[in-house]
Amino acid sequence: MDPVKQKLKEVGSKRAEQLKRLVAEHGNDVIQEVTLEQVISGMKGIVALLTDTSSLDPEEGIRFRDYSIPELRQHLPKLKDDGEPLPEGLFYLMLLGEIPDRATVDFISRDWARRAADIPGHAFDVINALPKSAHPMIQFNTAILAMSTQSHFRKAYMEGMDKKDYWDPMYEGVNDLISRLPVIAAYIYRRVFHNEKYIDMDPSLDWAGNLAHMMGYDSEEIKRLMRLYMVLHADHEGGNVSAHTTHLVGTALSNPYYSFAAGMNGLAGPLHGMANQEVMVWLEQLIAEIGDNPTKEQIREYAENTLKQGRVIPGYGHAVLRKTDPRFTEQLNFANKYIPEAPLIKLVRNIYEVVPDVLRSTGKVKNPWPNVDAISGSLLTSYGITEHPIYTVLFGVSRSLGVLSSLIWDRIYGQPLERPSSKSLEWYMKKVGFKQ
Numbered sequence: 001m002d003p004v005k006q007k008l009k010e011v012g013s014k015r016a017e018q019l020k021r022l023v024a025e026h027g028n029d030v031i032q033e034v035t036l037e038q039v040i041s042g043m044k045g046i047v048a049l050l051t052d053t054s055s056l057d058p059e060e061g062i063r064f065r066d067y068s069i070p071e072l073r074q075h076l077p078k079l080k081d082d083g084e085p086l087p088e089g090l091f092y093l094m095l096l097g098e099i100p101d102r103a104t105v106d107f108i109s110r111d112w113a114r115r116a117a118d119i120p121g122h123a124f125d126v127i128n129a130l131p132k133s134a135h136p137m138i139q140f141n142t143a144i145l146a147m148s149t150q151s152h153f154r155k156a157y158m159e160g161m162d163k164k165d166y167w168d169p170m171y172e173g174v175n176d177l178i179s180r181l182p183v184i185a186a187y188i189y190r191r192v193f194h195n196e197k198y199i200d201m202d203p204s205l206d207w208a209g210n211l212a213h214m215m216g217y218d219s220e221e222i223k224r225l226m227r228l229y230m231v232l233h234a235d236h237e238g239g240n241v242s243a244h245t246t247h248l249v250g251t252a253l254s255n256p257y258y259s260f261a262a263g264m265n266g267l268a269g270p271l272h273g274m275a276n277q278e279v280m281v282w283l284e285q286l287i288a289e290i291g292d293n294p295t296k297e298q299i300r301e302y303a304e305n306t307l308k309q310g311r312v313i314p315g316y317g318h319a320v321l322r323k324t325d326p327r328f329t330e331q332l333n334f335a336n337k338y339i340p341e342a343p344l345i346k347l348v349r350n351i352y353e354v355v356p357d358v359l360r361s362t363g364k365v366k367n368p369w370p371n372v373d374a375i376s377g378s379l380l381t382s383y384g385i386t387e388h389p390i391y392t393v394l395f396g397v398s399r400s401l402g403v404l405s406s407l408i409w410d411r412i413y414g415q416p417l418e419r420p421s422s423k424s425l426e427w428y429m430k431k432v433g434f435k436q
């Protein structure tokens with residue numbers, strides 16, 4: 001048996017038992033009070049989900065199974081000592097709660113390369129049936145759904161599998177799906193932006209290195225950047241739109257392809273993953289209007305104008321974070337180390353000095369600081385990956401690591417159908433004694 005799966009079986013059965021006991025012994029304990037405002041403001045701050053893969057602190061940012069990003073970069077296996085951690089290792093950490101050794105990471109790389117070779121031809125046919133002008137996220141999601149014809153989970157369910165074993169076909173499907181996403185993403189990229197000049201997978205490469213290779217980038221620098229990108233975007237606890245949606249749809253026992261496609265539809269929204277493309281549109285407009293070397297005063301004016309038009313400044317603000325996103329900082333450190341003079345990076349740095357003040361002065365923005373999307377596109381563009389519409393697809397490839405390892409755990413825990421209650425405005429008014 002696959003050693004990762006074997007280990008998961010041992011760890012999983014113990015934790016599933018613990019959860020059962022916890023609910024049996026403490027099911028009626030009160031854990032939180034909820035205000036009307038929390039409900040109406042998008043359930044912010046309401047603890048309502050069980051997710052082990054990562055947790056988010058408003059001040060400190062993300063921790064993957066208790067490891068901060070700098071700690072991950074220190075401890076996860078790398079191809080070279082001065083390189084970036086391999087995303088395969090992060091997948092293992094999120095799935096199993098411990099740092100893998102290099103041999104285990106190599107096993108996952110090889111396993112994914114093997115699985116990626118079996119993508120059904122119709123996944124490419126449905127992409128080809130779409131106009132090239134269809135946004136890459138439309139093409140990406142269509143292909144994900146098309147691949148669900150191969151779902152182990154659906155097959156096992158139809159054959160009447162005992163529900164305590166659901167995690168097993170879910171594990172298989174999740175690994176198939178993760179392994180294939182770089183191939184699909186690169187195919188869409190080459191189709192839309194490089195005249196359909198496709199590049200075959202190199203099964204000797206790691207998962208992220210292969211993505212760079214299939215997109216047409218074989219330099220070590222871009223592979224390193226891709227590994228960093230894939231690690232940083234992988235997870236952000238369970239309440240963000242893509243993770244929550246994947247989980248929600250999964251609770252209906254939809255297969256991993258359906259569940260993940262649902263999450264990706266959320267990622268494609270401009271307030272979530274698509275913000276990485278929106279940032280580039282905002283920057284391009286700024287450059288078109290003012291020039292590529294704007295003063296801080298000009299940036300301030302441009303940002304204020306955006307707000308006057310009733311629009312958001314993309315890449316800034318967050319639903320949970322109340323400080324600069326460490327994923328922004330990590331990318332900025334990377335840029336400062338390798339490409340400090342890149343014009344877009346200079347612009348990002350200048351914007352960082354101006355926009356928080358502009359947002360603070362509105363008096364309503366809860367977090368005026370940059371999030372992950374404020375720099376990711378500028379970094380990719382500075383390395384020559386200039387086609388902005390592909391950025392959310394790259395985010396999606398990375399996000400699969402977190403939300404799909406959580407989906408396996410959902411089935412290990414036997415999480416039931418998610419079904420909160422909804423009430424009318426009249427109900428809320430009555431509940432709090434509101435006088436009309």
Ligand SMILES: CC(=O)SCCNC(=O)CCNC(=O)[C@H](O)C(C)(C)COP(=O)(O)OP(=O)(O)OC[C@H]1O[C@@H](n2cnc3c(N)ncnc32)[C@H](O)[C@@H]1OP(=O)(O)O
Pocket residue numbers: 270271272273275307311312313314315316317318319320359364365366367371372373
């Ligand atoms: C990977 C990710 O998903 S990271 C987030 C990516 N998204 C973006 O960068 C888009 C820009 N940012 C935003 O729109 C928001 O900050 C969000 C969607 C990320 C968070 O939204 P919320 O939790 O509702 O933010 P918050 O509670 O601070 O909102 C309060 C007000 O400030 C506004 N606001 C928040 N951020 C911004 C911003 N960057 N620019 C302008 N206004 C903003 C909100 O629109 C809201 O206005 P309203 O009361 O008139 O409706």
Ligand SMILES: O=C([O-])CC(=O)C(=O)O
Pocket residue numbers: 235236239240241242319320371372
């Ligand atoms: O946490 C959130 O709501 C959004 C976010 O940054 C992410 O999903 O990466």
